[in-house]
Amino acid sequence: MEENDGITGQFLDAVEFRGVSRRDFLKYCGATAALLGLSELYVPKIAAAIEKASKRPPVVWLNFASDSGCTEALIKATYPGPADLVLDVLSIDYNETIMAAAGKQVDEILANSRKEGGYILVVEGGIPTKKGHGMIGGKEMLDVLKENAGPAVAILAVGSCATSGGVPAASPNPSQIIGVNEALKKLGISKSVVNLDLCPVNVEYLTAVIVNYLLLGKLPELDSYGRPLMFYSQTIHDNCERRAHFDAGRFVETFGSKEESLGYCLYKMGCKGPMTYSACPKVKYNSRISWCIGAGGPCIGCAEPGWTDKFAGFYNRLPGVKIPGLGGVEATADKIGAAAAVVTAAGIAVHAIGSAASGRIGGKDGGEK
Ligand code: SF4
Ligand code: SF4
Structure with missing residues (x-):
């Protein structure tokens, strides 16, 4: 790369x-250009922007x-890696978990x-709304958010806790924990929030x-849940490396079995990939x-709101769930696998499972979101 490319x-x-x-x-920079849907010509521009x-x-x-x-995911990502570097050069002025x-x-x-002012506010964690259940330096977390959201140029909620409460908001949610977007609405602050659902956040999504x-100079296009479309427009199932096994009806029935060692589909082991929208199979972790799924565990759906x-x-x-493409039959893993043998358009039908199940098709409004 030459100096006249914009980077010194x-x-x-x-x-x-x-x-x-x-x-x-x-x-x-090249991988980031690809994630953003930009050509290789943008590589020097990305480097220069950083x-x-x-x-x-x-x-x-x-x-x-x-x-x-999420902070752990950040600092443990093969440090020092380029993603850490981006956040490093951006100067994380304040992160109470890692600052000295x-x-x-x-x-x-x-x-x-x-x-x-003018900072990018990254929020990790849900916001307790029951008084006394979440305090920092004697202040309610809700008030800390209020104080710091105002001067921010952009707000990114990272990880499922920050987007919609995640693990700490699990039923019965005694601390009445909510996500950042809902908290800002409660505070009467009108600011758009980019939601990076996942547990933990994928540092590559963030950077x-x-x-x-x-x-x-702008935030990416978002879906109806505030998630960047570039990462959340396809299901795990759409891009899963075990998809051929699913389509052929080859499933793991128990852990420790021969089928597991052969890398068969994990649908019957509880995989939520058909209902979960995220680019995990492409971007991966670490x-x-x-x-x-590459490591042998079923997707538990941590990218989904709620x-x-x-x-x-x-x-x-x-x-x-109903599969519109298969004549509305009730879809069990067995039926999907068997139907795939006779329905050549199974890919389209199965994509519809995720869409229908997550309310994108045939939802309350009946339309595609
Ligand atoms: S059900 Fe899960 S393991 Fe099977 S192909 Fe779909 S995403 Fe992959
Ligand atoms: S594969 Fe599933 S469980 Fe794993 S990080 Fe992605 S959404 Fe979460």
Whole structure:
């Protein structure tokens, strides 16, 4: 890459100094361009946008009710990797889980960020709304969100806890935990929130949304749940590496079996892939090394709003759903597998399972969302 591409050799030197090779950094920019649906011509532009951002805007990362798994996902992603680097150069001014400072000192850092404004606010964790159930430095978490949402230029809710409550909001939800979007509405704050559902967040989704903002000055197109369409427009099932087994009716019946060792479909083991929208099979985790189904576990549907209650009983088989493409028969895994042998358009039909089940087709309004 030449200096007149927009990125300086000085910055690439700094990248190497942080332990990430130029090659890996540019590879990351290429992968991000692909995620954003941009051609390779955008690679230098993405690199330049990241360099420019090294001077600002900063990121303020607030932690509320969660196990800090999203922060863990961030710091454990083959550190130091390009994705960490992006957040690093963006200057995470405040993240109380990983910052060295504490007490009054961090309050001052946060107050300064608010004074300067213009930061990207990343929120991890759900918001307890029952008084006294979620406090930071003597303040209700709801009030901490209110204080810091105002000066933000963009708000990203990362992980299922932040989007709709996730694990801490599971029934009976004694702390009355809600997601960021709902909390902002309750506070009367009108700001759009990008929801990155998953447990934990995929760091590549997060950095791609930030790069999109840096490059194009806007947030990506969102679905009706506030999730970027570029990551949440297809089901896990649409792109699953075990899909051929599903279509052929080859299922794992018990763990530890020969079928499991042959990598058969996990539908009968409770896989929620047909109902879950996310690009996990393509983007994967840990620098694209593996992901849930690749590692042998059924998808538990953590990318869907309303998780965990929505899919409680993670190893329970999905209840039967109508398959419009197969004449409205009740779909059990057996019927789908058998029907696939005679219905060549099974791919379309099965896609409809996810759509119907998640309310995208034949929902309350009867239309496609
Ligand atoms: S049911 Fe699950 S394991 Fe089977 S093909 Fe679909 S997503 Fe993959
Ligand atoms: S494959 Fe399923 S359970 Fe795994 S991260 Fe993706 S949505 Fe969540």
